[in-house]
Amino acid sequence: RFELRVGCSAGCSSGMERKRVAIVGGGVAGCAAAHTLAAAGAVEVTLFDWGRAVGGRASHRLRPETCADGAERSFMFDHGGQFFHCDDARFGALALPHAEPWPTDRTRLVLLSKGNKGNGGPPAPLGESRPQHPFFGVSRRELAAKRYAARGGMGALARGILKAARDSAGGNSLFVKEGARVARCERTADGRWRLHGDGLNHEGSTASALAQAQGSELGEFDFLVVADHMAVAMPGWHPCTLQGLHACAPQLVGCLRTSLGWDEERRIFAKIQPLFTCMMAFDVADNMLDSPFDAAAIEGSDVLQWACVQSARPHGGNKGDEAERWVLVSTPGFAANCLKAEGMSAAAAGGTTEYLPQTDVYLRSDPADTMVAEFEVLLAGVCAGSLAVTRRPLLTKCQRWGAAYCDSGSVDARVLSELIAARSDAEDKLGLLLIGDYLSQLGAEHDASDVSILSDVSILSGGGGGSAAAPSPQRDLEQPSSSSTSAGGDPFAIQSAALSGICAAERILSQLTRA
Numbered sequence: 001r002f003e004l005r006v007g008c009s010a011g012c013s014s015g016m017e018r019k020r021v022a023i024v025g026g027g028v029a030g031c032a033a034a035h036t037l038a039a040a041g042a043v044e045v046t047l048f049d050w051g052r053a054v055g056g057r058a059s060h061r062l063r064p065e066t067c068a069d070g071a072e073r074s075f076m077f078d079h080g081g082q083f084f085h086c087d088d089a090r091f092g093a094l095a096l097p098h099a100e101p102w103p104t105d106r107t108r109l110v111l112l113s114k115g116n117k118g119n120g121g122p123p124a125p126l127g128e129s130r131p132q133h134p135f136f137g138v139s140r141r142e143l144a145a146k147r148y149a150a151r152g153g154m155g156a157l158a159r160g161i162l163k164a165a166r167d168s169a170g171g172n173s174l175f176v177k178e179g180a181r182v183a184r185c186e187r188t189a190d191g192r193w194r195l196h197g198d199g200l201n202h203e204g205s206t207a208s209a210l211a212q213a214q215g216s217e218l219g220e221f222d223f224l225v226v227a228d229h230m231a232v233a234m235p236g237w238h239p240c241t242l243q244g245l246h247a248c249a250p251q252l253v254g255c256l257r258t259s260l261g262w263d264e265e266r267r268i269f270a271k272i273q274p275l276f277t278c279m280m281a282f283d284v285a286d287n288m289l290d291s292p293f294d295a296a297a298i299e300g301s302d303v304l305q306w307a308c309v310q311s312a313r314p315h316g317g318n319k320g321d322e323a324e325r326w327v328l329v330s331t332p333g334f335a336a337n338c339l340k341a342e343g344m345s346a347a348a349a350g351g352t353t354e355y356l357p358q359t360d361v362y363l364r365s366d367p368a369d370t371m372v373a374e375f376e377v378l379l380a381g382v383c384a385g386s387l388a389v390t391r392r393p394l395l396t397k398c399q400r401w402g403a404a405y406c407d408s409g410s411v412d413a414r415v416l417s418e419l420i421a422a423r424s425d426a427e428d429k430l431g432l433l434l435i436g437d438y439l440s441q442l443g444a445e446h447d448a449s450d451v452s453i454l455s456d457v458s459i460l461s462g463g464g465g466g467s468a469a470a471p472s473p474q475r476d477l478e479q480p481s482s483s484s485t486s487a488g489g490d491p492f493a494i495q496s497a498a499l500s501g502i503c504a505a506e507r508i509l510s511q512l513t514r515a
Helices: 028-040 089-098 141-146 156-167 207-212 229-233 250-259 332-342 360-364 368-379 413-430 437-442 493-514
Strands: 019-024 043-049 061-066 072-077 099-101 109-113 147-150 174-178 181-187 193-198 216-221 223-226 272-283 295-299 304-309 323-330 345-347 353-355 393-406 432-434
Touching: 019 028, 019 193, 019 216, 028 043, 028 089, 028 156, 028 174, 028 493, 043 216, 043 493, 061 393, 072 272, 072 323, 072 393, 089 099, 089 147, 089 156, 089 493, 141 147, 147 156, 156 174, 193 223, 223 493, 229 250, 229 393, 250 413, 250 432, 272 332, 272 368, 304 368, 323 332, 323 368, 332 393, 360 393, 368 393, 393 437, 413 432, 432 493, 437 493
Parallel strands: 019 043, 019 223, 043 174, 109 295, 223 432
Antiparallel strands: 061 072, 099 147, 181 193, 193 216, 272 323, 272 393, 295 304, 304 323, 345 353
């Protein structure tokens, strides 16, 4: 587990009890908030993340997997976010010291098309024939110079942001707790947040396990920052739900649930899109796939929209190079159909709902089989050889991202106004702050130019924290590029998440300054 503590400096009075902040969710938004607070040195921060490692959707996988030959091997896959775009100096100061421009050879990023006859065509230069391919702005030529991938795997972005806090200016304590599910919250008599948690993991989150989980107290905090919309808005049967939050902030929870379009019958949010990623590994002894591309956006397929060979990623060192590794990303429609068939939940006795965790058996069969078969169709006539005929994969396994990204689009003006008002009220009266890129997609994020009290703090200048100054210039925050949208996901989603965390941290510090 990643345990990090930044100790109190001599400038922090031992006779003064500092305020405590809990951050629930260790994605980019939560880590950016933690770093900003750590740099200021005015509060003690504890970041809780339920996953094996911080990173959230910007993550990678490197753990032993049982392969087709029965042996256990560890392969690195960037199985979450594939890249990010950066045009904001504050985000750049946090992120770019841990990233590299990607791809290094832009001619190896292509477009693959599936023809009307169901066969794949030759790769085409991306951005020429279909300049608006929806996969997170990958075809937008004006973004090519702003595209990056984290060095050492995409999860290294969040870990790098947190580790930089060790050297940042300030005198607060920062604790990072991985594999820690915050299950329940309550308000204390003196207006603080008391959190309770357990060690229940994702795969073990069955209904019976949830019912039997024995929680322990995680501490009391003056501010609660929640970086996951599911923790706030999902009904109580889901293990991501932060139990007790609805009782503490019913207006906020209700407004967010309405804004995201909760569908009680289907038990999904209309504005939240799912994706599957498929990880494939082949023994290099079975002949390398002579691919004329490193990554491809895919059109005309109902199954796939992206494919990327992992040897072209800035992983560094030997991270499974004894095998040829690929990551495929599904279309939202394919993922939605899979979830409809498999289900993430089911009706249970007494009119209740039961959460259905991912199973290894399912993720190794279908949808993985369907995604691999579709990839082979697309490769026909493009590469020598056939995946199915000439090569036996060592590993094929999927990752289910039930909440991959938030759709852009209009939200009813009245609903949006109520959400914004509820957020402000919860911040002022409860010390409860929501962060995440979904807020900018809904149009409910605080204006990034409203709070600038940390203009002299090291994360803005690139000093402290070991962070080099961002090579991109500070853009006009009155018209942020992060608000640009795409039918296939916001190209600036990761940047939007980080700015949401930074600005929330600044608002906390502003409250303390006023107090």
